[in-house]
């Protein structure tokens with residue numbers, strides 16, 4: 001079937017099997033390998049993307065569910081070399097180690113900061129609890145989200 | 157534009173950050189070459205069985221299936237592993253655990269793959285199996301590998317120091333206990349992955365998520381029957397490793413697949429379930445301790461019996477046991493010791509390397525025993541440790557000589573001064589209703605490097621490029637710990653360049669130089685040493701050439717800085733690009749081989765244990781403190797505060813240092829409290845991240861990390877390995893806190909809510 005959606009602002013009309021998982025569509029068909037897969041069953045958050053600005057697990061979505069929606073992946077967060085404030089603070093604060101969880105963390109953070117521009121550390125910990133990280137112990141990720149929130153408030 | 161200089165000791169932002177955070181860094185799992193085929197395997201359904209026949213008739217003709225391969229298609233020895241080559245790429249006569257790969261399929265897509273794997277029929281003759289390592293050692297137990305003289309004993313031996321067991325007769329207090337240690341699954345987010353193809357020249361090229369590109373190449377040559385120089389292994393950034401990719405995972409299968417794919421590239425990427433089934437784990441085991449001291453608190457004797465279950469194949473079980481034994485007396489001076497160790501084959505999944513490498517298992521037991529002994533003689537737990545820990549020049553109870561920097565005393569002193577320790581009673585007494593609190597500490601050490609098992613060598617290579625930038629050829633994979641960015645910082649310091657004057661090539665057997673594995677707390681220590689000297693040699697060449705070019709008379713008058721060489725007295729300068737242009741390509745490349753120092757062999761350990769890497773020479777030390785609170789209704793343990801004081805020598809980059817400490821402490825909390833990997837009769841019961849509970853952001857506190865900066869003369873800029881010491885102590889520190897809260901020790905971990913509730917019930921019943 002043909003599905004129509006926007007990916008990072010670009011129109012896409014794609015012919016694909018309706019039962020194709022969104023994570024596979026993004027990675028294999030569209031070469032957007034920034035979206036990771038680490039469990040395939042909704043338990044790790046590595047595959048998090050934004051659909052109409054809301055965080056979704058792309059390993060649990062089928063291509064047909066994208067029809068008419070706006071998808072943002074990690075590749076759509078920066079403008080060329082210029083990092084999104086969330087990405088920038090992840091790098092600055094040392095929140096990236098192996099980096100395999102990082103795209104999903106950034107997308108989950110984007111969703112959080114839209115809903116709550118000034119989360120405290122506990123709220124950040126709660127909001128990111130669906131995103132597993134095996135490297136960092138989370139602390140620097142929490143630091144990064146705190147600092148990104150502050151920066152984005154200042155900019156707003 | 158030139159960035160600022162970021163000397164050693166400052167937090168240079170990791171150079172791998174931007175590409176990773178933009179989603180542009182390509183991990184092994186991210187390659188989908190044009191026209192690729194999926195490869196996957198049919199695994200054994202039995203823990204121990206003879207393969208009587210394999211029926212592929214329903215599979216071979218399936219549309220979309222390109223090849224179906226068995227051990228008969230393997231031209232080489234069909235054995236991988238190091239140091240013991242006992243694991244088949246594809247099982248031949250028999251299978252030894254539920255998960256052994258038997259048939260390899262190449263298919264156009266995953267749907268066809270599923271169908272093909274389903275339709276393969278394997279005829280087995282089931283053999284008696286053995287699942288408990290003690291049973292496996294017993295006379296008459298089913299034998300896994302018939303060709304071994306020691307039957308199921310992979311490696312065993314003893315360390316004897318002083319009078320061994322006799323010394324207990326003169327102890328005033330003795331404590332004895334047996335600890336049950338669980339499996340731990342690495343659960344790196346990137347499961348085993350890679351691609352392979354045979355290029356036009358006939359070279360088998362494998363890009364894999366691996367900590368060991370150099371070793372892989374040798375093993376693959378032997379297993380698949382290829383010359384070493386017809387194999388190329390590339391190791392991109394890993395999505396986590398922690399020891400689980402210390403050796404071949406999918407590489408053997410990928411290589412075999414690419415040799416039968418009609419020139420098409422092949423890709424493997426294990427599902428989480430398959431990763432849980434077939435990847436190595438931390439060795440589960442039993443550790444029996446007896447420790448005695450004098451009335452005044454002087455430790456006098458220790459005996460320890462360690463039994464580790466290595467599962468169906470050796471993997472790195474030998475060195476893991478040797479390291480466990482070496483660390484069994486911890487960082488204590490104990491004049492008399494007897495440590496016995498056994499690493500045993502069973503029909504369970506394979507255990508292998510995991511951050512800490514045997515040390516977490518023994519320190520889990522020892523550090524609880526030390527607390528119990530302190531209680532018994534009514535001595536303060538921290539003072540008891542302070543009284544007995546090693547200083548430089550001492551030997552540990554295992555006869556390991558502390559010849560190098562030894563900072564355990566300052567680690568303990570920092571904890572002693574900290575409010576978490578000073579105010580322990582107040583904090584415990586402030587527990588709310590239905591809460592029980594405790595404060596626990598643990599101390600320990602971790603060897604850096606391989607020990608005298610194999611030469612611990614890194615070959616660094618660095619090049620001045622024609623545009624005046626530099627390229628570092630990394631020889632050791634970066635699994636997330638940040639050795640690559642640290643390499644930039646080290647070379648930047650030597651060459652006076654800002655980070656943006658470097659590009660970094662990932663390990664690639666075709667262009668970097670053999671530098672060993674990313675493991676054993678050696679990665680930055682060994683490669684960093686090699687790189688520092690390689691960069692120094694290159695610097696001398698550049699300055700000499702600048703003199704040749706008329707910039708000055710003496711190299712001492714010149715300053716190398718970002719992109720140029722300055723003449724200090726005249727202020728004149730030459731761009732590095734001009735200097736590069738006057739150098740031959742060979743001159744612009746500098747390489748240096750560094751060999752890590754090894755200890756003299758003390759005669760306290762048997763030959764098998766020495767051959768497996770006993771003893772080390774350079775050690776990191778730490779003391780951890782955990783404030784824990786138990787919910788008396790649910791049994792759940794909350795770690796409220798956590799302090800990690802570490803001596804890993806000089807801190808090269810405070811941010812990367814903290815990353816290791818925080819991440820390691822949390823991985824250790826998982827080991828202590830939640831990560832319950834269940835295997836019953838050889839069957840893995842824990843198959844996904846829903847049942848294997850990793851710490852989430854909500855489960856853990858912020859970690860307070862305090863470095864003790866000794867200067868390790870042998871390390872680059874005074875550092876020593878940090879990656880492993882951080883995981884050795886969370887389990888005993890938390891267990892000691894829990895024991896305070898409950899009034900008794902629990903000898904089986906993880907300390908799940910269920911186990912805690914059970915203990916509380918038992919205690920009430922008494």
Ligand code: FES
Nearest residue numbers: 038040042045059
């Ligand atoms: S891959 Fe989607 S939640 Fe893990």
Ligand code: FES
Nearest residue numbers: 098101133134135
């Ligand atoms: S940085 Fe490795 S999993 Fe998060």
